[in-house]
Amino acid sequence: MEHDNRARIIVGDRQSEHTVSPYLFGHFIEDIDDHMTAMLAYPLRNMDFEEEDRNGDGVSGCWYPLGFGKHNRYALEPAAKGHGGHSQKIRIFNKDRGAAGIGQAIELREDGGYRLRLIARATREIRRLQARLIDRRSGEQLGQAELELRSHRWTVLECGIHASRSCVEAELQVWAIPAPHGEWEDSVSTGQVWFDHISLLPDRHTALLKQDVFEMTRELNSGIMRLGGNYISLYHWDDFVGPTDLRANYINEAWDDAGHVHKYFGTDEFVALCKQLGVEPQLCVNMGTGTAEEAAAWVEYCNGGVDTAMGALRAANGYPEPYGVRYWEIGNEMYGPWQAGVCTPEQYAGQYLQFAAEMKAVDPDIVLLGCGTARDSLAPGWNRKVLELAGTEMDYLTLHLYPGRNFFPIDANTPGPERFKAMVAYPEVTRFVFGEVEALLAGNAELRHIKLAVTEWNTMYFPNSDLTNAHTLEAAVANACMLNEMMRQSHLVRIANFSDLVNGWVGGCIRVGDAYERMKKPGWSGQGEIAFGTATYHVLKLYANRNNYRLVDSEVVCDTFDAGPSQLSIALDRLGKLDVVVTISDNADVLTLFIVNRSLDEVSVTCDLSRWPLEGDAVVREISDADYEARNTIEEPHRLGEKVRRTRLRQSRWEAELHPHAVYVLEARLRNHSN
Numbered sequence: 099m100e101h102d103n104r105a106r107i108i109v110g111d112r113q114s115e116h117t118v119s120p121y122l123f124g125h126f127i128e129d130i131d132d133h134m135t136a137m138l139a140y141p142l143r144n145m146d147f148e149e150e151d152r153n154g155d156g157v158s159g160c161w162y163p164l165g166f167g168k169h170n171r172y173a174l175e176p177a178a179k180g181h182g183g184h185s186q187k188i189r190i191f192n193k194d195r196g197a198a199g200i201g202q203a204i205e206l207r208e209d210g211g212y213r214l215r216l217i218a219r220a221t222r223e224i225r226r227l228q229a230r231l232i233d234r235r236s237g238e239q240l241g242q243a244e245l246e247l248r249s250h251r252w253t254v255l256e257c258g259i260h261a262s263r264s265c266v267e268a269e270l271q272v273w274a275i276p277a278p279h280g281e282w283e284d285s286v287s288t289g290q291v292w293f294d295h296i297s298l299l300p301d302r303h304t305a306l307l308k309q310d311v312f313e314m315t316r317e318l319n320s321g322i323m324r325l326g327g328n329y330i331s332l333y334h335w336d337d338f339v340g341p342t343d344l345r346a347n348y349i350n351e352a353w354d355d356a357g358h359v360h361k362y363f364g365t366d367e368f369v370a371l372c373k374q375l376g377v378e379p380q381l382c383v384n385m386g387t388g389t390a391e392e393a394a395a396w397v398e399y400c401n402g403g404v405d406t407a408m409g410a411l412r413a414a415n416g417y418p419e420p421y422g423v424r425y426w427e428i429g430n431e432m433y434g435p436w437q438a439g440v441c442t443p444e445q446y447a448g449q450y451l452q453f454a455a456e457m458k459a460v461d462p463d464i465v466l467l468g469c470g471t472a473r474d475s476l477a478p479g480w481n482r483k484v485l486e487l488a489g490t491e492m493d494y495l496t497l498h499l500y501p502g503r504n505f506f507p508i509d510a511n512t513p514g515p516e517r518f519k520a521m522v523a524y525p526e527v528t529r530f531v532f533g534e535v536e537a538l539l540a541g542n543a544e545l546r547h548i549k550l551a552v553t554e555w556n557t558m559y560f561p562n563s564d565l566t567n568a569h570t571l572e573a574a575v576a577n578a579c580m581l582n583e584m585m586r587q588s589h590l591v592r593i594a595n596f597s598d599l600v601n602g603w604v605g606g607c608i609r610v611g612d613a614y615e616r617m618k619k620p621g622w623s624g625q626g627e628i629a630f631g632t633a634t635y636h637v638l639k640l641y642a643n644r645n646n647y648r649l650v651d652s653e654v655v656c657d658t659f660d661a662g663p664s665q666l667s668i669a670l671d672r673l674g675k676l677d678v679v680v681t682i683s684d685n686a687d688v689l690t691l692f693i694v695n696r697s698l699d700e701v702s703v704t705c706d707l708s709r710w711p712l713e714g715d716a717v718v719r720e721i722s723d724a725d726y727e728a729r730n731t732i733e734e735p736h737r738l739g740e741k742v743r744r745t746r747l748r749q750s751r752w753e754a755e756l757h758p759h760a761v762y763v764l765e766a767r768l769r770n771h772s773n
Contacts, residue, residue: 105703107654109706110652111650113651117648120319121321121322123638123641125322125599127323128326129350132602133601133606136606137599138307138362140306142298144161147177147185147295160203163200164273165273167190167196170198172187173189178294181294181344185292190291192223192282195279205266205627210300217252217294217343222277224290229257234269240261266626274289276289311600311610314631316374317639322377323368323379324427325380327352332387334387337361338359339399339415340415382427383396385428387438390457393426394456397461397464399412400422402460424463428450428466428469429469433476433477434477443480450488468492468496485545490544498552499552500555502557507664508520514727515698516662519698522759525580525583526661526673535550551592551593557569569605572727574721578761579677582679596634630736632730632738641692645690647684650680658675675697676695686768687767689707689766692761695760700756713768715746719765721738721761752764
């Protein structure tokens with residue numbers, strides 16, 4: 099069969115009545131795998147000694163003992179009053195005549211200041227503590243600070259410590275320095291010191307995020323940020339507000355070997371981050387192990403005045419002004435057997451109504467998102483039944499979309515070209531799912547107010563062991579097609595949250611460290627804190643930073659391809675090689691064409707913009723590479739990114755040779771702003 103790799107795009111002059119929501123370019127934070135530790139600026143782990151002694155050396159988790167005294171003793175003891183975790187005890191014998199301490203391997207990103215904070219107590223034989231930053235390879239000291247410790251009661255100690263240079267294999271050492279030997283009572287006396295908390299925070303951070311992660315996140319212009327995920331069904335918000343020292347230490351029960359819930363990033367910190375980014379906060383409440391009363395109290399904590407009980411608590415925690423959180427999602431994937439509190443659609447609808455009533459009684463202006471499913475096979479009839487029983491009290495129905503192996507029979511043995519074609523059928527899969535829900539809404543006049551929120555979405559390669567979740571150009575092309583489809587469906591879809599922001603399970607758009615590269619090959623780069631953007635990061639940034647106000651109609655004439663068999667009852671044998679969406683800016687001065695060549699062929703394209711009064715040259719933005727499995731890595735963090743050039747439009751046309759598996763954005767300026 100011969101293929102015609104010429105294509106034509108004719109841009110019409112009709113605009114959509116609805117706008118394109120800026121919340122379509124939202125993002126998602128969850129406490130899973132290394133998401134929090136990769137995102138947050140703290141270089142230390144296990145800061146409250148919450149982890150057990152894993153190797154029998156008497157020291158908690160990733161900490162280890164320091165000192166040469168053969169009689170030194172280390173042990174975990176109960177934490178300070180009101181605190182979680184353990185305290186770390188060190189017992190020093192006079193006969194050893196030396197200091198003892200604990201250390202942890204860290205990476206110092208750059209020379210600069212850090213804030214060291216400790217909670218400690220000691221017997222009178224211990225007079226002071228000494229903190230050192232050390233190059234583990236050479237033994238060179240890169241920084242030092244001393245703190246007096248003169249109390250047997252728990253004491254908060256803080257000081258600055260300066261690193262003279264960056265070091266990827268560094269170590270924080272905290273030493274207990276005993277009094278001179280002559281001041282000890284006898285040769286068998288012991289000095290004891292207890293640590294309840296040790297943290298190190300670089301001066302260079304914003305909203306507790308690593309500075310480069312924050313800056314990359316700000317460039318995403320996300321509009322809305324969701325806090326949720328599986329762990330939220332086991333998350334009790336009130337344990338994670340207020341002074342961090344007094345917050346609970348919880349094992350993250352949502353996954354095996356997931357470690358502890360990161361207690362240093364709760365409601366207050368999440369809202370502060372959203373304010374720094376200038377985005378709308380979106381919270382998912384615990385329906386799995388929580389109650390309607392608990393969810394209502396969370397609403398009051400966020401939105402209540404200081405004359406309310408929870409508003410007063412927020413003010414006491416240092417935040418007198420209400421947060422004004424509008425978007426509240428009730429439950430996360432409650433249909434799933436992997437979810438704490440999994441339930442039937444009837445049970446969910448009943449609980450939803452209870453939660454909605456309690457939460458709206460606190461703040462009637464909040465927007466409520468009910469839990470839907472994108473795969474009916476997970477819970478047959480879920481969406482229909484939930485909408486029938488509780489839809490009148492919903493503003494949005496949520497869907498989680500992870501096309502790939504969820505919808506196609508592909509795995510590690512599928513040839514690359516076949517897998518590629520299935521992955522880039524994202525728009526058709528999504529359109530089918532949206533269409534099923536839209537039919538349910540259209541069939542009931544009382545439900546037509548409901549919109550869709552895709553509160554998690556990404557490509558799904560897991561558990562394909564051959565392709566890690568490092569997000570190749572192939573994934574970025576598929577994700578660009580998804581963004582196109584959500585804009586096409588923006589009369590219905592008003593919120594979308596890309597999963598995840600940093601690292602995470604299916605692969606965050608921002609990468610910190612080389613954990614994903616090590617899925618492909620063993621070894622350690624020695625750059626565990628380097629942050630870089632994936633190909634999908636650059637696509638998301640490219641789309642979100644355009645002025646997409648309304649849709650403009652367009653016609654695309656191009657060759658087709660066959661995406662192969664799927665698990666859906668739709669034909670996927672004649673999909674257009676080009677996936678195109680056109681928008682116009684809010685003051686009608688820029689026309690933007692989003693063009694994805696989702697084929698493995700070069701395509702010659704002619705774009706006809708003659709119905710619009712063009713002015714000057716156009717700007718072309720491109721993300722491409724010769725290899726659709728190309729990816730950004732620690733070694734090549736900038737291989738894939740946005741390439742920008744100016745181009746002349748001849749007779750109101752743009753003609754170009756589009757590279758295979760590539761994303762293009764054409765921005766054309768308009769003369770007449772009144773149309």
